[in-house]
Amino acid sequence: MSDLQKLIVLIGPTAVGKTDLSIYLAKLFNGEIISGDSMQIYKEMDIGTAKISIEEMKGVPHHLIDIKEPEDSFSVAEFQQLVRSKIAEIHKRNAIPMIVGGTGLYIQSVIYDYQFSDDVGNDEFRKMLEMRAKTEGNMALYNEFMAIDPISAEKIHPNNIRRVIRALEIFHCTGKTASDYHQMQKPHLLYNVALVGLTMEREKLYNRINRRVDIMMEKGLMEEVKKLYDANLRDVQSIQAIGYKELYAYFDGEITLDEAVERLKQNSRNYAKRQLTWFRNKMDVTWFDMTEASERSKKIKEISNFIAGKLQVKIE
Missing domain, CATH: 1.10.20.140 (Histone, subunit A)
Incomplete structure:
Protein backbone atom coordinates (compact mmCIF):
# COMPACT_ATOMS: atom_id res chain seq x y z
CA MET A 1 0.00 0.00 0.00
CA SER A 2 2.88 2.36 0.70
CA ASP A 3 3.60 2.94 -3.01
CA LEU A 4 0.05 4.20 -3.60
CA GLN A 5 -0.80 7.89 -3.35
CA LYS A 6 -2.03 8.96 0.07
CA LEU A 7 -5.64 10.12 0.40
CA ILE A 8 -7.79 11.15 3.34
CA VAL A 9 -11.55 10.66 2.95
CA LEU A 10 -13.94 12.15 5.50
CA ILE A 11 -17.53 11.03 5.13
CA GLY A 12 -20.72 11.02 7.14
CA PRO A 13 -24.36 12.09 7.01
CA THR A 14 -25.48 15.66 6.48
CA ALA A 15 -25.11 17.94 9.57
CA VAL A 16 -22.80 15.56 11.45
CA GLY A 17 -19.97 18.14 11.59
CA LYS A 18 -17.66 17.25 8.68
CA THR A 19 -16.84 20.83 7.63
CA ASP A 20 -15.21 22.07 10.84
CA LEU A 21 -13.28 18.85 11.33
CA SER A 22 -12.08 18.85 7.71
CA ILE A 23 -10.45 22.27 8.17
CA TYR A 24 -8.71 21.13 11.35
CA LEU A 25 -7.41 17.94 9.68
CA ALA A 26 -6.33 19.75 6.52
CA LYS A 27 -4.21 22.14 8.58
CA LEU A 28 -2.82 19.24 10.62
CA PHE A 29 -1.78 17.13 7.64
CA ASN A 30 -0.97 19.85 5.06
CA GLY A 31 -4.10 18.92 3.16
CA GLU A 32 -6.17 20.36 0.33
CA ILE A 33 -9.88 19.62 0.32
CA ILE A 34 -11.86 18.22 -2.60
CA SER A 35 -15.63 18.47 -2.21
CA GLY A 36 -17.28 15.05 -2.39
CA ASP A 37 -20.76 16.54 -2.58
CA SER A 38 -22.67 16.10 -5.84
CA MET A 39 -24.51 19.44 -5.45
CA GLN A 40 -21.81 21.84 -4.21
CA ILE A 41 -20.42 21.85 -7.74
CA TYR A 42 -23.26 24.21 -8.74
CA LYS A 43 -22.93 28.00 -8.70
CA GLU A 44 -25.77 30.07 -7.15
CA MET A 45 -26.67 27.17 -4.85
CA ASP A 46 -24.84 28.07 -1.66
CA ILE A 47 -27.29 27.98 1.23
CA GLY A 48 -29.25 24.88 0.27
CA THR A 49 -26.12 22.79 -0.30
CA ALA A 50 -24.49 24.01 2.96
CA LYS A 51 -21.51 25.22 0.93
CA ILE A 52 -18.47 26.28 2.92
CA SER A 53 -17.80 30.03 2.90
CA ILE A 54 -14.44 31.65 2.12
CA GLU A 55 -14.15 32.65 5.80
CA GLU A 56 -14.83 29.10 6.99
CA MET A 57 -12.10 27.74 4.69
CA LYS A 58 -9.48 29.53 6.82
CA GLY A 59 -7.02 29.55 3.95
CA VAL A 60 -7.29 25.83 3.16
CA PRO A 61 -7.52 25.28 -0.63
CA HIS A 62 -10.86 23.80 -1.75
CA HIS A 63 -11.63 22.16 -5.09
CA LEU A 64 -14.75 21.18 -7.10
CA ILE A 65 -16.97 23.89 -5.64
CA ASP A 66 -18.84 26.28 -7.99
CA ILE A 67 -17.59 24.63 -11.19
CA LYS A 68 -20.95 24.18 -12.96
CA GLU A 69 -23.91 26.36 -13.89
CA PRO A 70 -27.24 25.26 -12.35
CA GLU A 71 -28.56 24.15 -15.74
CA ASP A 72 -25.55 21.88 -16.40
CA SER A 73 -25.62 18.11 -15.96
CA PHE A 74 -22.91 16.29 -14.06
CA SER A 75 -22.18 12.57 -14.00
CA VAL A 76 -20.40 10.24 -11.61
CA ALA A 77 -17.93 9.45 -14.39
CA GLU A 78 -17.10 13.15 -14.81
CA PHE A 79 -16.65 13.51 -11.06
CA GLN A 80 -14.35 10.47 -11.02
CA GLN A 81 -12.14 11.92 -13.75
CA LEU A 82 -11.98 15.41 -12.22
CA VAL A 83 -11.19 14.21 -8.71
CA ARG A 84 -8.50 11.76 -9.76
CA SER A 85 -6.86 14.55 -11.73
CA LYS A 86 -7.05 16.85 -8.65
CA ILE A 87 -5.54 14.15 -6.43
CA ALA A 88 -2.52 13.87 -8.73
CA GLU A 89 -2.22 17.66 -8.93
CA ILE A 90 -2.31 18.07 -5.13
CA HIS A 91 0.36 15.41 -4.65
CA LYS A 92 2.63 17.32 -7.02
CA ARG A 93 2.44 20.19 -4.51
CA ASN A 94 3.55 17.75 -1.77
CA ALA A 95 0.20 18.17 -0.04
CA ILE A 96 -2.28 15.45 0.94
CA PRO A 97 -5.63 15.43 -0.89
CA MET A 98 -8.69 15.05 1.28
CA ILE A 99 -12.16 14.25 -0.06
CA VAL A 100 -14.92 15.55 2.20
CA GLY A 101 -18.59 14.90 1.59
CA GLY A 102 -21.64 12.79 1.73
CA THR A 103 -22.37 11.52 -1.80
CA GLY A 104 -21.39 7.88 -1.39
CA LEU A 105 -21.43 6.73 -5.01
CA TYR A 106 -19.32 9.70 -6.11
CA ILE A 107 -16.63 9.05 -3.50
CA GLN A 108 -16.72 5.32 -4.08
CA SER A 109 -16.19 5.87 -7.82
CA VAL A 110 -12.93 7.69 -7.14
CA ILE A 111 -11.22 5.47 -4.60
CA TYR A 112 -12.12 2.13 -6.22
CA ASP A 113 -11.34 0.96 -9.73
CA TYR A 114 -14.82 1.48 -11.13
CA GLN A 115 -15.47 1.57 -14.86
CA PHE A 116 -18.38 3.50 -16.34
CA SER A 117 -20.42 3.03 -19.46
CA ASP A 118 -19.85 6.53 -20.88
CA ASP A 119 -18.52 5.15 -24.15
CA VAL A 120 -21.84 3.39 -24.85
CA GLY A 121 -24.50 5.35 -26.69
CA ASN A 122 -26.99 5.63 -29.53
CA GLN A 185 -17.35 -4.08 -10.64
CA LYS A 186 -14.47 -5.50 -8.63
CA PRO A 187 -13.74 -3.06 -5.80
CA HIS A 188 -10.01 -2.52 -5.77
CA LEU A 189 -8.57 0.45 -3.88
CA LEU A 190 -6.48 2.78 -6.05
CA TYR A 191 -5.07 4.86 -3.19
CA ASN A 192 -3.62 4.46 0.26
CA VAL A 193 -6.83 5.68 1.88
CA ALA A 194 -7.57 6.71 5.45
CA LEU A 195 -11.35 6.42 5.32
CA VAL A 196 -12.90 8.22 8.29
CA GLY A 197 -16.62 8.20 8.97
CA LEU A 198 -18.44 10.44 11.43
CA THR A 199 -21.61 9.19 13.04
CA MET A 200 -23.96 10.41 15.75
CA GLU A 201 -26.86 9.16 17.84
CA ARG A 202 -29.90 9.40 15.57
CA GLU A 203 -32.07 11.72 17.65
CA LYS A 204 -29.27 14.23 18.10
CA LEU A 205 -28.39 14.08 14.40
CA TYR A 206 -32.03 14.63 13.41
CA ASN A 207 -32.27 17.61 15.79
CA ARG A 208 -29.14 19.07 14.18
CA ILE A 209 -30.65 18.56 10.72
CA ASN A 210 -33.90 20.28 11.73
CA ARG A 211 -31.96 23.19 13.22
CA ARG A 212 -29.78 23.43 10.11
CA VAL A 213 -32.88 23.78 7.92
CA ASP A 214 -34.18 26.58 10.18
CA ILE A 215 -30.82 28.35 9.89
CA MET A 216 -30.86 27.94 6.09
CA MET A 217 -34.28 29.59 5.96
CA GLU A 218 -33.02 32.44 8.18
CA LYS A 219 -29.97 32.90 5.89
CA GLY A 220 -32.17 33.32 2.81
CA LEU A 221 -32.71 29.87 1.27
CA MET A 222 -36.13 30.95 0.02
CA GLU A 223 -34.63 33.90 -1.91
CA GLU A 224 -31.87 31.68 -3.30
CA VAL A 225 -34.38 29.15 -4.65
CA LYS A 226 -36.78 31.85 -5.90
CA LYS A 227 -34.01 33.29 -8.07
CA LEU A 228 -33.58 29.92 -9.79
CA TYR A 229 -37.35 29.47 -10.01
CA ASP A 230 -37.79 32.91 -11.61
CA ALA A 231 -35.06 32.03 -14.12
CA ASN A 232 -37.41 29.20 -15.19
CA LEU A 233 -34.86 26.55 -14.33
CA ARG A 234 -36.74 23.25 -14.44
CA ASP A 235 -36.20 19.59 -15.22
CA VAL A 236 -32.48 19.88 -14.55
CA GLN A 237 -30.28 17.84 -12.25
CA SER A 238 -29.50 20.64 -9.78
CA ILE A 239 -33.13 21.35 -8.90
CA GLN A 240 -33.62 17.74 -7.75
CA ALA A 241 -31.44 18.64 -4.74
CA ILE A 242 -33.05 18.58 -1.31
CA GLY A 243 -33.90 22.15 -0.35
CA TYR A 244 -34.74 23.19 -3.89
CA LYS A 245 -37.43 20.75 -5.04
CA GLU A 246 -39.46 21.31 -1.85
CA LEU A 247 -39.51 25.09 -2.26
CA TYR A 248 -40.30 24.73 -5.96
CA ALA A 249 -43.44 22.86 -4.89
CA TYR A 250 -44.30 25.82 -2.65
CA PHE A 251 -43.71 28.36 -5.44
CA ASP A 252 -45.87 26.21 -7.74
CA GLY A 253 -48.68 26.54 -5.20
CA GLU A 254 -48.80 22.80 -4.47
CA ILE A 255 -48.04 23.10 -0.73
CA THR A 256 -47.81 25.78 1.96
CA LEU A 257 -44.48 27.22 3.09
CA ASP A 258 -44.75 25.39 6.43
CA GLU A 259 -45.34 22.13 4.57
CA ALA A 260 -42.35 22.83 2.30
CA VAL A 261 -40.06 23.41 5.30
CA GLU A 262 -41.37 20.30 7.08
CA ARG A 263 -40.90 18.27 3.89
CA LEU A 264 -37.36 19.64 3.58
CA LYS A 265 -36.56 18.53 7.13
CA GLN A 266 -38.08 15.09 6.54
CA ASN A 267 -36.26 14.58 3.24
CA SER A 268 -32.98 15.68 4.85
CA ARG A 269 -33.44 13.20 7.70
CA ASN A 270 -34.28 10.41 5.24
CA TYR A 271 -31.21 11.32 3.18
CA ALA A 272 -28.97 11.13 6.26
CA LYS A 273 -30.34 7.66 6.96
CA ARG A 274 -29.67 6.56 3.36
CA GLN A 275 -26.16 8.00 3.50
CA LEU A 276 -25.28 5.99 6.60
CA THR A 277 -26.73 2.81 5.10
CA TRP A 278 -24.74 3.32 1.89
CA PHE A 279 -21.44 3.98 3.66
CA ARG A 280 -21.85 1.01 5.97
CA ASN A 281 -22.75 -1.41 3.19
CA LYS A 282 -20.47 -0.25 0.39
CA MET A 283 -17.25 1.06 1.94
CA ASP A 284 -14.69 -0.07 4.50
CA VAL A 285 -15.06 2.87 6.87
CA THR A 286 -13.52 3.40 10.32
CA TRP A 287 -16.30 5.09 12.30
CA PHE A 288 -16.05 7.68 15.05
CA ASP A 289 -19.12 8.57 17.12
CA MET A 290 -19.40 12.34 17.60
CA THR A 291 -22.55 12.32 19.73
CA GLU A 292 -21.01 13.65 22.96
CA ALA A 293 -19.82 17.24 22.61
CA SER A 294 -17.68 16.82 25.75
CA GLU A 295 -15.80 13.97 24.02
CA ARG A 296 -15.11 15.94 20.84
CA SER A 297 -11.46 16.80 21.60
CA LYS A 298 -10.74 13.18 22.48
CA LYS A 299 -12.42 11.95 19.28
CA ILE A 300 -10.51 14.42 17.12
CA LYS A 301 -7.25 13.17 18.64
CA GLU A 302 -8.29 9.57 17.90
CA ILE A 303 -9.14 10.48 14.29
CA SER A 304 -5.83 12.33 13.85
CA ASN A 305 -3.85 9.39 15.22
CA PHE A 306 -5.79 6.95 13.03
CA ILE A 307 -4.98 8.96 9.88
CA ALA A 308 -1.30 9.38 10.85
CA GLY A 309 -0.98 5.65 11.46
CA LYS A 310 -2.86 4.58 8.35
CA LEU A 311 -0.94 6.85 5.99
CA GLN A 312 2.36 6.69 7.90
CA VAL A 313 2.63 10.45 8.13
CA LYS A 314 3.64 12.76 10.95
CA ILE A 315 1.21 15.17 12.53
CA GLU A 316 2.43 18.69 11.82
Whole structure:
Protein backbone atom coordinates (compact mmCIF):
# COMPACT_ATOMS: atom_id res chain seq x y z
CA MET A 1 0.00 0.00 0.00
CA SER A 2 2.88 2.36 0.70
CA ASP A 3 3.60 2.94 -3.01
CA LEU A 4 0.05 4.20 -3.60
CA GLN A 5 -0.80 7.89 -3.35
CA LYS A 6 -2.03 8.96 0.07
CA LEU A 7 -5.64 10.12 0.40
CA ILE A 8 -7.79 11.15 3.34
CA VAL A 9 -11.55 10.66 2.95
CA LEU A 10 -13.94 12.15 5.50
CA ILE A 11 -17.53 11.03 5.13
CA GLY A 12 -20.72 11.02 7.14
CA PRO A 13 -24.36 12.09 7.01
CA THR A 14 -25.48 15.66 6.48
CA ALA A 15 -25.11 17.94 9.57
CA VAL A 16 -22.80 15.56 11.45
CA GLY A 17 -19.97 18.14 11.59
CA LYS A 18 -17.66 17.25 8.68
CA THR A 19 -16.84 20.83 7.63
CA ASP A 20 -15.21 22.07 10.84
CA LEU A 21 -13.28 18.85 11.33
CA SER A 22 -12.08 18.85 7.71
CA ILE A 23 -10.45 22.27 8.17
CA TYR A 24 -8.71 21.13 11.35
CA LEU A 25 -7.41 17.94 9.68
CA ALA A 26 -6.33 19.75 6.52
CA LYS A 27 -4.21 22.14 8.58
CA LEU A 28 -2.82 19.24 10.62
CA PHE A 29 -1.78 17.13 7.64
CA ASN A 30 -0.97 19.85 5.06
CA GLY A 31 -4.10 18.92 3.16
CA GLU A 32 -6.17 20.36 0.33
CA ILE A 33 -9.88 19.62 0.32
CA ILE A 34 -11.86 18.22 -2.60
CA SER A 35 -15.63 18.47 -2.21
CA GLY A 36 -17.28 15.05 -2.39
CA ASP A 37 -20.76 16.54 -2.58
CA SER A 38 -22.67 16.10 -5.84
CA MET A 39 -24.51 19.44 -5.45
CA GLN A 40 -21.81 21.84 -4.21
CA ILE A 41 -20.42 21.85 -7.74
CA TYR A 42 -23.26 24.21 -8.74
CA LYS A 43 -22.93 28.00 -8.70
CA GLU A 44 -25.77 30.07 -7.15
CA MET A 45 -26.67 27.17 -4.85
CA ASP A 46 -24.84 28.07 -1.66
CA ILE A 47 -27.29 27.98 1.23
CA GLY A 48 -29.25 24.88 0.27
CA THR A 49 -26.12 22.79 -0.30
CA ALA A 50 -24.49 24.01 2.96
CA LYS A 51 -21.51 25.22 0.93
CA ILE A 52 -18.47 26.28 2.92
CA SER A 53 -17.80 30.03 2.90
CA ILE A 54 -14.44 31.65 2.12
CA GLU A 55 -14.15 32.65 5.80
CA GLU A 56 -14.83 29.10 6.99
CA MET A 57 -12.10 27.74 4.69
CA LYS A 58 -9.48 29.53 6.82
CA GLY A 59 -7.02 29.55 3.95
CA VAL A 60 -7.29 25.83 3.16
CA PRO A 61 -7.52 25.28 -0.63
CA HIS A 62 -10.86 23.80 -1.75
CA HIS A 63 -11.63 22.16 -5.09
CA LEU A 64 -14.75 21.18 -7.10
CA ILE A 65 -16.97 23.89 -5.64
CA ASP A 66 -18.84 26.28 -7.99
CA ILE A 67 -17.59 24.63 -11.19
CA LYS A 68 -20.95 24.18 -12.96
CA GLU A 69 -23.91 26.36 -13.89
CA PRO A 70 -27.24 25.26 -12.35
CA GLU A 71 -28.56 24.15 -15.74
CA ASP A 72 -25.55 21.88 -16.40
CA SER A 73 -25.62 18.11 -15.96
CA PHE A 74 -22.91 16.29 -14.06
CA SER A 75 -22.18 12.57 -14.00
CA VAL A 76 -20.40 10.24 -11.61
CA ALA A 77 -17.93 9.45 -14.39
CA GLU A 78 -17.10 13.15 -14.81
CA PHE A 79 -16.65 13.51 -11.06
CA GLN A 80 -14.35 10.47 -11.02
CA GLN A 81 -12.14 11.92 -13.75
CA LEU A 82 -11.98 15.41 -12.22
CA VAL A 83 -11.19 14.21 -8.71
CA ARG A 84 -8.50 11.76 -9.76
CA SER A 85 -6.86 14.55 -11.73
CA LYS A 86 -7.05 16.85 -8.65
CA ILE A 87 -5.54 14.15 -6.43
CA ALA A 88 -2.52 13.87 -8.73
CA GLU A 89 -2.22 17.66 -8.93
CA ILE A 90 -2.31 18.07 -5.13
CA HIS A 91 0.36 15.41 -4.65
CA LYS A 92 2.63 17.32 -7.02
CA ARG A 93 2.44 20.19 -4.51
CA ASN A 94 3.55 17.75 -1.77
CA ALA A 95 0.20 18.17 -0.04
CA ILE A 96 -2.28 15.45 0.94
CA PRO A 97 -5.63 15.43 -0.89
CA MET A 98 -8.69 15.05 1.28
CA ILE A 99 -12.16 14.25 -0.06
CA VAL A 100 -14.92 15.55 2.20
CA GLY A 101 -18.59 14.90 1.59
CA GLY A 102 -21.64 12.79 1.73
CA THR A 103 -22.37 11.52 -1.80
CA GLY A 104 -21.39 7.88 -1.39
CA LEU A 105 -21.43 6.73 -5.01
CA TYR A 106 -19.32 9.70 -6.11
CA ILE A 107 -16.63 9.05 -3.50
CA GLN A 108 -16.72 5.32 -4.08
CA SER A 109 -16.19 5.87 -7.82
CA VAL A 110 -12.93 7.69 -7.14
CA ILE A 111 -11.22 5.47 -4.60
CA TYR A 112 -12.12 2.13 -6.22
CA ASP A 113 -11.34 0.96 -9.73
CA TYR A 114 -14.82 1.48 -11.13
CA GLN A 115 -15.47 1.57 -14.86
CA PHE A 116 -18.38 3.50 -16.34
CA SER A 117 -20.42 3.03 -19.46
CA ASP A 118 -19.85 6.53 -20.88
CA ASP A 119 -18.52 5.15 -24.15
CA VAL A 120 -21.84 3.39 -24.85
CA GLY A 121 -24.50 5.35 -26.69
CA ASN A 122 -26.99 5.63 -29.53
CA ASP A 123 -27.88 9.20 -30.58
CA GLU A 124 -30.91 8.16 -32.59
CA PHE A 125 -32.42 6.10 -29.77
CA ARG A 126 -31.70 8.86 -27.22
CA LYS A 127 -33.41 11.50 -29.37
CA MET A 128 -36.42 9.21 -29.75
CA LEU A 129 -36.64 8.89 -25.94
CA GLU A 130 -36.32 12.67 -25.53
CA MET A 131 -39.21 13.14 -27.96
CA ARG A 132 -41.28 10.55 -26.09
CA ALA A 133 -40.63 12.34 -22.78
CA LYS A 134 -42.10 15.51 -24.30
CA THR A 135 -45.15 13.80 -25.78
CA GLU A 136 -45.88 11.04 -23.24
CA GLY A 137 -44.40 12.61 -20.09
CA ASN A 138 -41.52 11.68 -17.80
CA MET A 139 -43.44 8.97 -15.94
CA ALA A 140 -43.90 6.88 -19.07
CA LEU A 141 -40.13 6.51 -19.44
CA TYR A 142 -39.59 6.20 -15.70
CA ASN A 143 -42.04 3.28 -15.54
CA GLU A 144 -40.06 1.51 -18.28
CA PHE A 145 -36.86 2.17 -16.31
CA MET A 146 -38.53 0.80 -13.15
CA ALA A 147 -39.56 -2.34 -15.04
CA ILE A 148 -36.04 -3.17 -16.24
CA ASP A 149 -34.00 -1.94 -13.25
CA PRO A 150 -36.05 -1.27 -10.09
CA ILE A 151 -32.92 -1.08 -7.89
CA SER A 152 -31.37 1.82 -9.83
CA ALA A 153 -34.76 3.45 -10.50
CA GLU A 154 -35.38 3.80 -6.76
CA LYS A 155 -32.34 6.08 -6.51
CA ILE A 156 -33.36 8.42 -9.35
CA HIS A 157 -36.21 10.93 -9.28
CA PRO A 158 -38.71 10.54 -12.18
CA ASN A 159 -38.13 14.18 -13.13
CA ASN A 160 -34.40 13.59 -13.53
CA ILE A 161 -35.25 12.62 -17.09
CA ARG A 162 -31.67 12.94 -18.34
CA ARG A 163 -30.55 10.09 -16.09
CA VAL A 164 -33.65 8.00 -16.82
CA ILE A 165 -33.02 8.32 -20.56
CA ARG A 166 -29.34 7.50 -20.10
CA ALA A 167 -30.19 4.32 -18.20
CA LEU A 168 -32.64 3.23 -20.91
CA GLU A 169 -30.08 4.06 -23.61
CA ILE A 170 -27.38 1.92 -21.94
CA PHE A 171 -29.83 -0.97 -21.57
CA HIS A 172 -30.86 -0.62 -25.22
CA CYS A 173 -27.22 -0.70 -26.39
CA THR A 174 -25.80 -3.37 -24.08
CA GLY A 175 -28.67 -5.36 -22.62
CA LYS A 176 -27.20 -4.53 -19.21
CA THR A 177 -28.76 -2.35 -16.52
CA ALA A 178 -26.92 0.08 -14.24
CA SER A 179 -27.33 -2.53 -11.49
CA ASP A 180 -25.68 -5.12 -13.76
CA TYR A 181 -22.73 -2.79 -14.30
CA HIS A 182 -22.47 -2.27 -10.56
CA GLN A 183 -22.43 -6.05 -9.92
CA MET A 184 -19.63 -6.46 -12.48
CA GLN A 185 -17.35 -4.08 -10.64
CA LYS A 186 -14.47 -5.50 -8.63
CA PRO A 187 -13.74 -3.06 -5.80
CA HIS A 188 -10.01 -2.52 -5.77
CA LEU A 189 -8.57 0.45 -3.88
CA LEU A 190 -6.48 2.78 -6.05
CA TYR A 191 -5.07 4.86 -3.19
CA ASN A 192 -3.62 4.46 0.26
CA VAL A 193 -6.83 5.68 1.88
CA ALA A 194 -7.57 6.71 5.45
CA LEU A 195 -11.35 6.42 5.32
CA VAL A 196 -12.90 8.22 8.29
CA GLY A 197 -16.62 8.20 8.97
CA LEU A 198 -18.44 10.44 11.43
CA THR A 199 -21.61 9.19 13.04
CA MET A 200 -23.96 10.41 15.75
CA GLU A 201 -26.86 9.16 17.84
CA ARG A 202 -29.90 9.40 15.57
CA GLU A 203 -32.07 11.72 17.65
CA LYS A 204 -29.27 14.23 18.10
CA LEU A 205 -28.39 14.08 14.40
CA TYR A 206 -32.03 14.63 13.41
CA ASN A 207 -32.27 17.61 15.79
CA ARG A 208 -29.14 19.07 14.18
CA ILE A 209 -30.65 18.56 10.72
CA ASN A 210 -33.90 20.28 11.73
CA ARG A 211 -31.96 23.19 13.22
CA ARG A 212 -29.78 23.43 10.11
CA VAL A 213 -32.88 23.78 7.92
CA ASP A 214 -34.18 26.58 10.18
CA ILE A 215 -30.82 28.35 9.89
CA MET A 216 -30.86 27.94 6.09
CA MET A 217 -34.28 29.59 5.96
CA GLU A 218 -33.02 32.44 8.18
CA LYS A 219 -29.97 32.90 5.89
CA GLY A 220 -32.17 33.32 2.81
CA LEU A 221 -32.71 29.87 1.27
CA MET A 222 -36.13 30.95 0.02
CA GLU A 223 -34.63 33.90 -1.91
CA GLU A 224 -31.87 31.68 -3.30
CA VAL A 225 -34.38 29.15 -4.65
CA LYS A 226 -36.78 31.85 -5.90
CA LYS A 227 -34.01 33.29 -8.07
CA LEU A 228 -33.58 29.92 -9.79
CA TYR A 229 -37.35 29.47 -10.01
CA ASP A 230 -37.79 32.91 -11.61
CA ALA A 231 -35.06 32.03 -14.12
CA ASN A 232 -37.41 29.20 -15.19
CA LEU A 233 -34.86 26.55 -14.33
CA ARG A 234 -36.74 23.25 -14.44
CA ASP A 235 -36.20 19.59 -15.22
CA VAL A 236 -32.48 19.88 -14.55
CA GLN A 237 -30.28 17.84 -12.25
CA SER A 238 -29.50 20.64 -9.78
CA ILE A 239 -33.13 21.35 -8.90
CA GLN A 240 -33.62 17.74 -7.75
CA ALA A 241 -31.44 18.64 -4.74
CA ILE A 242 -33.05 18.58 -1.31
CA GLY A 243 -33.90 22.15 -0.35
CA TYR A 244 -34.74 23.19 -3.89
CA LYS A 245 -37.43 20.75 -5.04
CA GLU A 246 -39.46 21.31 -1.85
CA LEU A 247 -39.51 25.09 -2.26
CA TYR A 248 -40.30 24.73 -5.96
CA ALA A 249 -43.44 22.86 -4.89
CA TYR A 250 -44.30 25.82 -2.65
CA PHE A 251 -43.71 28.36 -5.44
CA ASP A 252 -45.87 26.21 -7.74
CA GLY A 253 -48.68 26.54 -5.20
CA GLU A 254 -48.80 22.80 -4.47
CA ILE A 255 -48.04 23.10 -0.73
CA THR A 256 -47.81 25.78 1.96
CA LEU A 257 -44.48 27.22 3.09
CA ASP A 258 -44.75 25.39 6.43
CA GLU A 259 -45.34 22.13 4.57
CA ALA A 260 -42.35 22.83 2.30
CA VAL A 261 -40.06 23.41 5.30
CA GLU A 262 -41.37 20.30 7.08
CA ARG A 263 -40.90 18.27 3.89
CA LEU A 264 -37.36 19.64 3.58
CA LYS A 265 -36.56 18.53 7.13
CA GLN A 266 -38.08 15.09 6.54
CA ASN A 267 -36.26 14.58 3.24
CA SER A 268 -32.98 15.68 4.85
CA ARG A 269 -33.44 13.20 7.70
CA ASN A 270 -34.28 10.41 5.24
CA TYR A 271 -31.21 11.32 3.18
CA ALA A 272 -28.97 11.13 6.26
CA LYS A 273 -30.34 7.66 6.96
CA ARG A 274 -29.67 6.56 3.36
CA GLN A 275 -26.16 8.00 3.50
CA LEU A 276 -25.28 5.99 6.60
CA THR A 277 -26.73 2.81 5.10
CA TRP A 278 -24.74 3.32 1.89
CA PHE A 279 -21.44 3.98 3.66
CA ARG A 280 -21.85 1.01 5.97
CA ASN A 281 -22.75 -1.41 3.19
CA LYS A 282 -20.47 -0.25 0.39
CA MET A 283 -17.25 1.06 1.94
CA ASP A 284 -14.69 -0.07 4.50
CA VAL A 285 -15.06 2.87 6.87
CA THR A 286 -13.52 3.40 10.32
CA TRP A 287 -16.30 5.09 12.30
CA PHE A 288 -16.05 7.68 15.05
CA ASP A 289 -19.12 8.57 17.12
CA MET A 290 -19.40 12.34 17.60
CA THR A 291 -22.55 12.32 19.73
CA GLU A 292 -21.01 13.65 22.96
CA ALA A 293 -19.82 17.24 22.61
CA SER A 294 -17.68 16.82 25.75
CA GLU A 295 -15.80 13.97 24.02
CA ARG A 296 -15.11 15.94 20.84
CA SER A 297 -11.46 16.80 21.60
CA LYS A 298 -10.74 13.18 22.48
CA LYS A 299 -12.42 11.95 19.28
CA ILE A 300 -10.51 14.42 17.12
CA LYS A 301 -7.25 13.17 18.64
CA GLU A 302 -8.29 9.57 17.90
CA ILE A 303 -9.14 10.48 14.29
CA SER A 304 -5.83 12.33 13.85
CA ASN A 305 -3.85 9.39 15.22
CA PHE A 306 -5.79 6.95 13.03
CA ILE A 307 -4.98 8.96 9.88
CA ALA A 308 -1.30 9.38 10.85
CA GLY A 309 -0.98 5.65 11.46
CA LYS A 310 -2.86 4.58 8.35
CA LEU A 311 -0.94 6.85 5.99
CA GLN A 312 2.36 6.69 7.90
CA VAL A 313 2.63 10.45 8.13
CA LYS A 314 3.64 12.76 10.95
CA ILE A 315 1.21 15.17 12.53
CA GLU A 316 2.43 18.69 11.82
